[in-house]
Amino acid sequence: MTADILVNVSPREVRAALVENGVLQEIFLERANRRGLISNIYKGRVSRVLPGMQAAFVDIGLERTAFLHASDIVHPAIGENGHPDMPVDEGRSADIQSLVSEGGEILVQVLKDPLGTKGARLTTFITIPSRYLVYMPKGRGIGISARIEDEAERHRLRETAKLFLRSDEPGGYIVRTAAEGATPEALRADMLFLQKLWAMLSEKAAQTRPGNLVHEDLPLAIRVMRDVVSSGVARVSVDHPQTGRRMLEFARTFMPDMLDRIEIYAGERPIFDLYGVEEEIQKSLERKVPLKSGGYLILDQTESMTTIDVNTGAYVGHRTLEETIFRTNLEAAVAIARQLRLRNLGGIIIVDFIDMEEEEHRKQVLQALEKALSSDQARNQISFVSPLGLVEMTRKRTRESLEHMLCTACPTCEGRGFVKTVETVCYEIFREILRQSRQFQFQELMVLAHQDVIERLLDEESAALAELEVHTGKPIRLQTEALYQQDQYDVVLM
Structure with missing residues (x-):
């Protein structure tokens, strides 16, 4: 299987497409006014503790408070080296009230972006990814990605990582899928980078006020390089020279084997059009x-x-x-x-x-x-x-x-996916005329409605409308409103 990654950059939006054997498989989207929050690290303040839900709401400076469940909080049984023996004590999570308290400060990482009316989902199990490894400051030991299936390679990677893991250093590591075939030198370089980054983040977190960002994840174009690119990716094409140079710089530092596969697309035709990606997004x-x-x-x-x-x-x-x-x-x-x-x-x-x-x-x-x-x-x-x-x-x-990112609920049906038929609206108008005629005194009635509704009232429903005029003893006038939706109408007393 051969795969290409296409990166399209516009002034306020970056999109990346994963194309396998000429077929679009995944699309990633990041907008300047709504960047994804996943993996961002915040200094938060606990605003509310809910014992019944075993959860807490945390203010991290966003529009809505974020959600932190007890199972996503590091157990307080911390060892001398600064990390817990286990994320959950023998499989049992502690009571939320023993883990956090209202008004307390807490360092958290975003697990899930805000979705709909729900706030972001948080965890205190901080993880920091690099090209080949994921560092867990509050974990321990070496884990291997389940996607690496070769047992000999799993054993090699585990033993290699253990060689560089010092007993006096806090934290543990997960070896990522991309590390398959990686050299010991590359793994060691990633370890040193992650330890240095965590030391810098810890120092920054201590100085940051609650409700503020401590560490932001890489922008989409670089993040795709880190997370999606694998040995099966034959080419990475980007249509923005400045972004392309940043990707080359990142590859030179962390992914030298990818340098010759990154190209800056300079064609006249938009890169997504060239590969049929725009059409697939619409579909x-x-x-x-x-x-x-x-x-x-x-x-x-x-x-x-x-x-x-x-x-x-x-x-x-x-x-x-x-x-x-x-x-x-x-x-x-x-x-x-x-x-x-x-x-x-x-x-x-x-x-x-x-x-x-x-x-x-x-x-x-x-x-x-x-x-x-x-x-x-x-x-x-x-x-x-x-x-x-x-x-x-x-x-x-x-x-x-993708639908929620690119679309909004239809203003006509308000997201239901359907609107009332013209016939239904006509009968609602008849009932409204009867309702008002019994309650109020008037000289005549005016019905304001969509053109299709007015046409039906003048055609198929004309006999029923005439009966209403006889019943109320007052004339009924009809008027088309161009801006009304099909199921919108008004009955006005004159």
Whole structure:
């Protein structure tokens, strides 16, 4: 598999696209007025402790107070070297009231960006990533990324890291996936860098007032270099010379093997247009996703969960119905995995595959979904296929979905996804006329409404309108309002 990373920089927005074998897989977005907060470190002040929820709200200087759960707080049993023996004492988290108190100062890191009406999610388990390692100032030992599957390489990396880990130094490390094949010198350089950075951050945190930023994560273009680039990335193209130079400087210091793969794109045609990324972004905002076979997916994102419905559509390519359904579900499984990454959908996800009679087919569809999701950086967990073809799964939600970042609720339907029909609005107007005629004295009535509503009142509903005039004994005038939405109207007494 070959992959390219495309970075598009505009005055107020930076976008990065991960393209694998010519197909867009993920899109990352950062705007100047709404930069992501994940991994930022703040000096906070506890504003409220909620024993019933085993949580606290922390003021870190944002619009909404952030949320800190007891399970995300380092246990107070601190050793002499300044770090806990375990993040949670023998699997039991302490009571929130013994961990924090209102008005107390606390150093926290953002786990999840603010989503909708919810504030940011925090942790006191500070982690600082570099190219090959993640440093945990309050952890201990050496951990290896689960994505490194070769046991011999896992053993080599663990033993190499242990050689450089001094017993008198606080903290522990996680060896990242990118470290596969890394030299001992590279790992040692990362360790020294992280220790120096943490010493600087600790000193800054001591001098920072509560409610202020202590450390901000790298900007998107550099962050993509650190987190997404792997041995499978053949090229990184950026269309902004200044950003390109910063990326080259970062690579020269931390990723010398990537230097010859970074290029500054100078073509006339926009880089996202050249690779069809803009078109794919627009498609990812649509509810319906067509499959090559003629089938399609329907994706609905709600506050509580995301539902995905699989349909055969025009696909009738096999001799039996069961085989047609099976082939459609297999294709859908791969498409669903891509859509989850591309749209950055998280939380609870329900997939309604087409009902399959054979148990073996259900197993194969589930295996296809698991395989397609194996390259997803976000942690996910899949349940079994129920007899109705439903699959329950979760995907870790850390930032807002693409739809929430690029779109807002429709002002006409207020996010419901539908508006009242013209017929329904006409009948509401009739009831409103009757209601007002019984309560008030007037000479005539005027109905202000959308053009389609007025036209129906003059056509299909003209007889009913005439009956109302007879019933009220007053004339009813109609007036079109160009700025009214279809379900908006007013009944005015004259």
